[in-house]
Amino acid sequence: MLHIKFPFRKGACENCGAMGHKKKMCLERPRSIGAKYTEKDIAPDDHVLPNLSLGYDSKLQNLRIREDPAKYLLNLNEDDPYYDPKSRSMRENPFLGVKGKEVEATKFAGENFIRYTGEVIQANQAQIFAWAARSKGIDVNATAEPTKLEVLQRNFDKERAEVIETAKKGLIEKYGCEEHLEAPAKELLLAQTEQYVEYNRKGKLIKGPEEILL
Incomplete structure (x- = not known):
């Protein structure tokens, strides 16, 4: 807890009453009647850092x-x-491809790692889209007109998705085979299941559910 001396001291700030600065350097709101005359609400003195005599190594170790x-x-x-x-x-x-340094690799992955995280990817994609648009004769700048570029890119992505969906429906109507577009079962993808079945040498079921062949 700060110890505040209530009487005004010579050399203190005439506005707040704190030692360490003058009235014109005071950061408090100017009072209608300064502490020099009222001797009330004396502000705590300014904190003065100690004069440490540090050597060259001491100044650089921190x-x-x-x-x-x-x-x-x-x-x-x-x-x-x-x-x-x-x-x-x-x-x-520095640890890329070094065996036994997997843990250290997670601590520092290089400065380029920051370039491919967060909103940097979106900014790079927007810049590439701006270059492609300018090559097609569309006057747009990613730095000067970010809002215009965002609207153009959103409309382009929407129209491209519609064109892809229309072409997909046309191929299905012409050739059929819509059922092949659906993802197969997980068992078919990995050619294995977590269902355990055990048989003896004669082919008799010992453990697990019996598979019914259709």
């Missing part, structure tokens, strides 16, 4: 803890991913 090694120390092989000391970036995963 940037990174020892449990967090530098990126260039993760993989010291000759063919390891390139580390750029100027930007302090390693774009590729």
Whole structure:
């Protein structure tokens, strides 16, 4: 709990009464009558950081803890991913394809990993769509007109889905075989089931339900 001295002290702020700054540097709302004259609601003094005499190593040890090694120390092989000391970036995963480093690979997957997560994929798809639209003569810019580009892309995806569905129905009406479009049973896909059946050497059922052949 802060200890506040109620009497106004010489050299304190005339507005709030706190030591450490002057009236023109005070961050409190200007009072109609300053604390210099009322000696009420004296604000706590400004916190002054201690003057620590730190050496060169002490000033630099707080940037990174020892449990967090530098990126260039993760993989010291000759063919390891390139580390750029100027930007302090390693774009590729240093543990990619290294056996026994699966756990370490989950901690740092390279700076390129961020480029393919979240809304970055949608932004890249929008940029590719803008380039394709401009090649077709449609004047649109992904940076200057994002709303226009989003509307164009939404309408394009809708029309493309309708064209695909119309072509699909036309093929079904012409050739039939609609039943083959449905996904087969899971047992047929894997050619196995979780149903256990055991027989003896003579082919007699020992354990499990008896299969009925139709």
